[in-house]
Amino acid sequence: MSEPLLRVLSRMRSHILAPDDLVKAVASGRQKGLTPRWRRVEFRYVDLKAGRHLQVTSYDDTQAHTANHLAGGAARDAVDDLLDEPFANWHVETTTQQHQVRVTKRLEAVVHTTDRAEELAPERGHDRDKDRLLREDDPVFVALGLSDEDGRMKPSRQAKYRQVEEFLRLLDSSITDAIDKGHLRRPTPEDPLRIADLGCGNAYLTFAAQRFLAAVRGLPVRLTGVDVREQSRDHNAGLATGLGVDADFVVGSILGAQLDPAPEVVLALHACDTATDEALVRAVEWQASLVLAAPCCHHDIAAQLRKAPTPSPYAVLTRHGILRERLADTLTDGIRASLMRIQGYRVDVMQFVESQHTPRNTMLRAVRAGSPVKGGGVVKEYDDLVATWALEPRLAVLLDARP
Known part of the structure; x- marks a missing residue:
């Protein structure tokens, strides 16, 4: 009321x-x-x-x-x-x-x-x-090896600590906003919020997210980490047991992971190249309400730019390797944002960690706000862009291949 x-x-x-x-x-x-x-x-x-x-x-x-x-x-x-x-x-x-x-x-x-x-x-x-949202002496950081046994953050891990902190701030505000606006349901202890971290690796952000949301924010959550390596699953499951953390870890590829029930929040943080596209298409398949994706490298579009003729009058943007690579980064994430908008998501592209801490500091935040768009300006804008540059984005291929 x-x-x-x-x-x-x-x-x-x-x-x-x-x-x-x-x-x-x-x-x-x-x-x-x-x-x-x-x-x-x-x-x-x-x-x-x-x-x-x-x-x-x-x-x-x-x-x-x-x-x-x-x-x-x-x-x-x-x-x-x-x-x-x-x-x-x-x-x-x-x-x-x-x-x-x-x-x-x-x-x-x-x-x-x-x-x-x-x-x-x-x-x-x-x-x-x-x-900090999570203090450096938090048991999670000690268990992950970021802090020493006395609870002091190791000098070599300060950049990772900063990354975790800024991610948690963004996650906090994104979940709060999505719940308040009705895009994401308010979880209960009987039905916690389902979150999946795709390509979780050593699960620094998985554990930090669970710890912050459950212990600091008081939100009932259930996290699942997905990674292709059994070693990661075994290592992370052991840490979860030792910390008493409510999280699951499964072995599987991003495209092949079967999660039932489907996650409502999907995280994909520094997944390499087209692995980010795989995470985005899984989020669409699951109809996830909130997606946070921090892309890593952008080789796919960069390779296509090297092979295709540069449209006029943009040759100056691809003549030099460093400019071509930066253009590939921008085109890749702009295309991803457009395709997610077409799928019915409201998308923000933002910086979530200052560039002095990591060169990979772009975050795509997508909130499911409606049904897929069948036509109109958003679709035309995307079609004109890929046609001009003669591109076949991996995310588009994956979306078209869905049953």
């Missing part, structure tokens, strides 16, 4: 301005036809030498901006300023409850509140490591 937006935001304001009770609050998304100053804003209280402060971390498209406001008048002014922004979603956690707020097209609010099974003690440390 919807409520007046101002009334709901006033309630959330009181929770955010409660220094002893707030655990974390997150504002994200945008109301229809409006764009907030920030892509995402996070709130939490930290204890500094000058007293307790509300720490506000605001994210634009490239970086995070953090400011600390003394509890009281300064914090109130900061919160009021951000409550005026046209965010579409608010997630507010207190020591005893979790509140999910979705702003409707009519600018009303739908609120879902759940009580915690037991009171949660908030972390007030101001150290940036303690502000």
Whole structure:
């Protein structure tokens, strides 16, 4: 049932301005036809030498901006300023409850509140490591070998830690938004959210996702990792047992994996070349509600560009090898986005880790929002693109080959 937006935001304001009770609050998304100053804003209280402060971390498209406001008048002014922004979603956690707020097209609010099974003690440390979604001393990181036995992240694994952290932020906001907008059902302990990680390898992100969603977010989830190597299955299953993690691992190719019931969320992270296409077509076959795919290499389209004549007037883009490879990357992911739109998905292509941490930092996020498109501008746009460049994308071939 919807409520007046101002009334709901006033309630959330009181929770955010409660220094002893707030655990974390997150504002994200945008109301229809409006764009907030920030892509995402996070709130939490930290204890500094000058007293307790509300720490506000605001994210634009490239970086995070953090400011600390003394509890009281300064914090109130900061919160009021951000409550005026046209965010579409608010997630507010207190020591005893979790509140999910979705702003409707009519600018009303739908609120879902759940009580915690037991009171949660908030972390007030101001150290940036303690502000992570999963701390570096988390048992998952120790078991995976990212952190040492004393719970300190190994210097050689800092880039992987950063990658995991940014992925979890994106996963968190994507699942929250999909649930709030009705694209993804709200899971229950009796029927947890089904998530598949295709080509999971050593399952760093599989374990981190399960740990964060279940232990931090309190969402009932069941993860399944798929990898072609038996060694990976045995290794990951042993870690899951030792950690008490609710996850399954199966041996099989991405195209050959049989998962019943079908997953609702599909992850494909750094699957090489056309393995990403295989993961996307499986997601379409399963009618997955949410897909997060971080492509790795793009050899297939790059090879086609080398063989086919370059259409006029684009020869300058393929004359030099490095430019041709970058063009192949862009064409590949643009084509994937178009084909997923044709299949009825709303698609965003974004950077999820800064380029200084990894050169493979593109993420395709697809949310199933309707039925496949049979014609119109989206289909014509795709047809014109592949015809101009004389391309036969692997994803298109796989989609056409479906029974």
